[in-house]
Amino acid sequence: MNNYLAAFSATLLISTTPTAFAASAVDLTVKGTLTPLACTPMLSNNGLVDYGKISRQDLSVDKRTRLRDQTLDLTIQCNAPARFALLMRDNRDGSAIVNSEIYYGLNHDHSHNKIGLYSLNFDPASTVVDDLTQVYRTDSTTGGKAWSSSNSQAIPIGARSYLGFTDIAGSSAGPIAIRTLTSRVTVETVIAPTSELDLSAEVLLDGSATLDVVYL
Known part of the structure; x- marks a missing residue:
């Protein structure tokens, strides 16, 4: 019995020896280009889309x-021709009634229901x-590693x-270098069914997003 235990202990020692010599450090590399x-980028009307008061009857x-x-005019002016792309961040993330990267939220009503x-x-x-x-x-x-086949369809x-x-x-x-871009963009807005909202008091549409210029 003692001989068996000795042999078993030797086997464990041999099998675990490689991990005992594993590196105890890892490198971190930080890259980028200044x-x-x-x-x-600039939006007309300071980027504000205001629907005013909307009756529940509508x-x-x-x-x-x-x-x-609703439409807004977008202008992007660069100090020299630059390759860039656009990306939008939802400042009300998680409040859109459809979970998709192309839809942005209008925040919540008093009962924390998603407004739209x-x-x-x-285009x-x-x-x-x-x-x-x-x-x-x-x-x-x-x-930006791969790009779709370019086309003239709105998105x-x-x-x-x-x-x-x-x-x-x-x-x-991919994109070409651009100095000045102007575009008329369209804002499409959808409100949830009133049966899913708390309309016991006024509900404010509170959408907010940031349009980012990403340099390539």
């Missing part, structure tokens, strides 16, 4: 109600880039997908 490029009891579309959602839609036909005659949009779901901007612009149809090379 660029002299600077692009400034809202559906059991269905979602889409409000009238909205999206911000870009290449309403977008002007420098002196180009036509603009196409291209998208990346991989943080809502996402919270996790890059949106860029190019002058070549069917290109997957």
